[in-house]
Amino acid sequence: MNFLEKIVKTKLSEIERAKEILPLKELKKLAGISNYQHRSLYDSLKKRR
Numbered sequence: 001m002n003f004l005e006k007i008v009k010t011k012l013s014e015i016e017r018a019k020e021i022l023p024l025k026e027l028k029k030l031a032g033i034s035n036y037q038h039r040s041l042y043d044s045l046k047k048r049r
Contacts, residue, residue, distance in 0.1 A: 014042065021045055 018026075021042075 018042060 015031075
């Protein structure tokens with residue numbers, strides 16, 4: 001698997017996980033932010049649950 005495929009697959013799996021806790025509007029915003037921000041945001045949302 002090449003580098004780009006890895007990134008895309010990672011993004012897709014993050015989006016799949018995020019769908020469980022985020023509305024679509026939030027997902028669209030997340031699409032524009034980096035992996036690091038996405039992960040920390042996701043983790044903080046998970047803790048709040």
